[in-house]
Amino acid sequence: DAVRPLVRIVIVGHVDHGKSTLVGRLLHETGSLPEGKLEMLKAVSARRGMPFEWSFLLDALQTERDQGITIDTTQIRFRTPSRDVVLIDAPGHAEFLRNMITGASQADGAVLIIDALEGVRDQTRRHGYLLQLLGIKQVAVVVNKMDRVEFSAARFGDISNEITAHLTSLGITPTAVIPISAREGDGVAERTDNIAWYDGPTVVEAIDKLTPAQPLDALPLRLAVQAIYKFDDRRIVAGRIESGHLRAGDDIVIMPAGKIAKIKTVEGWPVTPLAGAFGAGRSVGITLDRELFVERGDVIGHAGNAPRDTRRLRARIFWLHDQPLTAGASVLVRLGTRETRANVVAIEKAVDPGDLASEAATEIKRNHVGEIDLSLSQPVAADPADNNPRTGRLVIEINGRIAGGGLVLSVDSGQRAAT
Ligand code: GDP
Numbered sequence: 001d002a003v004r005p006l007v008r009i010v011i012v013g014h015v016d017h018g019k020s021t022l023v024g025r026l027l028h029e030t031g032s033l034p035e036g037k038l039e040m041l042k043a044v045s046a047r048r049g050m051p052f053e054w055s056f057l058l059d060a061l062q063t064e065r066d067q068g069i070t071i072d073t074t075q076i077r078f079r080t081p082s083r084d085v086v087l088i089d090a091p092g093h094a095e096f097l098r099n100m101i102t103g104a105s106q107a108d109g110a111v112l113i114i115d116a117l118e119g120v121r122d123q124t125r126r127h128g129y130l131l132q133l134l135g136i137k138q139v140a141v142v143v144n145k146m147d148r149v150e151f152s153a154a155r156f157g158d159i160s161n162e163i164t165a166h167l168t169s170l171g172i173t174p175t176a177v178i179p180i181s182a183r184e185g186d187g188v189a190e191r192t193d194n195i196a197w198y199d200g201p202t203v204v205e206a207i208d209k210l211t212p213a214q215p216l217d218a219l220p221l222r223l224a225v226q227a228i229y230k231f232d233d234r235r236i237v238a239g240r241i242e243s244g245h246l247r248a249g250d251d252i253v254i255m256p257a258g259k260i261a262k263i264k265t266v267e268g269w270p271v272t273p274l275a276g277a278f279g280a281g282r283s284v285g286i287t288l289d290r291e292l293f294v295e296r297g298d299v300i301g302h303a304g305n306a307p308r309d310t311r312r313l314r315a316r317i318f319w320l321h322d323q324p325l326t327a328g329a330s331v332l333v334r335l336g337t338r339e340t341r342a343n344v345v346a347i348e349k350a351v352d353p354g355d356l357a358s359e360a361a362t363e364i365k366r367n368h369v370g371e372i373d374l375s376l377s378q379p380v381a382a383d384p385a386d387n388n389p390r391t392g393r394l395v396i397e398i399n400g401r402i403a404g405g406g407l408v409l410s411v412d413s414g415q416r417a418a419t
Helices: 019-029 037-047 055-066 096-102 122-133 153-169 203-208
Strands: 006-013 076-080 083-087 109-115 138-144 176-179 222-231 234-243 251-255 259-267 283-288 299-302 308-319 330-335 338-352 357-359 369-382 393-398 401-411
Touching: 006 019, 006 122, 019 055, 019 076, 019 109, 019 138, 019 203, 037 055, 076 203, 083 203, 096 401, 109 122, 109 153, 109 203, 122 153, 122 308, 138 153, 138 203, 153 176, 176 203, 222 283, 308 393, 330 369, 369 401
Parallel strands: 006 083, 006 109, 109 138, 138 176
Antiparallel strands: 076 083, 222 234, 222 299, 234 283, 251 259, 251 299, 259 283, 308 369, 308 401, 330 338, 330 393, 338 357, 338 369, 393 401
């Protein structure tokens, strides 16, 4: 059996355009529901005299997760013919935007949903912009509720042109634009007679063509230091491998200080030496061949391929706070495990993602996007997001709350450019 690629997707779009309904339908059509679940929910709806909604499935799964009945606590999974699909963050989830921005959710691809009767709305365009901001390039568009427009090919064509133009202006070429009725099932797993005029892929086929983003294992090593433990007389540097691999004997550089060392041992938990190489996603402890000052927030890379140290960076951010962000603002910036004060030197660009109108670059309003120049109160290790999606991400906090976040566009190289 060949390894089935795992793809992580998000389903975005204006509230009520049918995200939950599509997810319920997808779970059903791909045979991913527990035995009897659908029948049970239909019976409950009938007993209560209310029409069955596909979104009940999501609610039911959510309730089970909250009660700890199912093992997988955060994610909804289904299979297409050649892919294992993980749906990250159930639509409508209050933390959805925050999770997308902070990188808690990282998607390989997205489905953008549009109500055929309502058409492309500001929120639709904003979500398109967010996908671009987060570097999600594979986007399948679905035009839902085609039953409400009598499956009109003309109406579909208009919406398809409008959204394609918007996404193209952002640098995203939709992988498909698909007419569907999530509620009735047309276009989800089958090209029904209602959409006989359409000859592109179904939603299941479009998802089946998504490819996993570049594996983090293939990038240079980045170990984000979380803590230093003393064990016996040894000092163990604990952290998470954000990208790349490490093993005992590797020559490393600790950034931003630029100190050089060799990994003596890689430790598991409870502390026991481990043999072999460890890759992205693993949390490990390492011991070094010499006594060096290492602290939470440092990033370890291989000698010759370490992140830059910098006190100045440019970022493209999405702003969530009620209070607009202005030049001169003092904020807290989180980059991986590092946390530092920073000053907003300049707002270089401000855009309303609803209509893509550029605004006077003096402030970035809530739900708007902008580019900023940040001066940090201490040197940090960072990569541009183009080079590393994990270490090239930052979050901005005000008074302990997430106020915005996004991608590192460029870093001003410090004196200790990666050795
Ligand atoms: P969400 O807020 O995007 O998750 O939207 P929901 O999935 O909750 O759907 C909102 C409403 O639209 C519900 O009442 C659904 O029954 C309805 N709906 C969803 N898909 C369709 C469809 O294909 N056709 C019609 N007529 N209604 C739909």
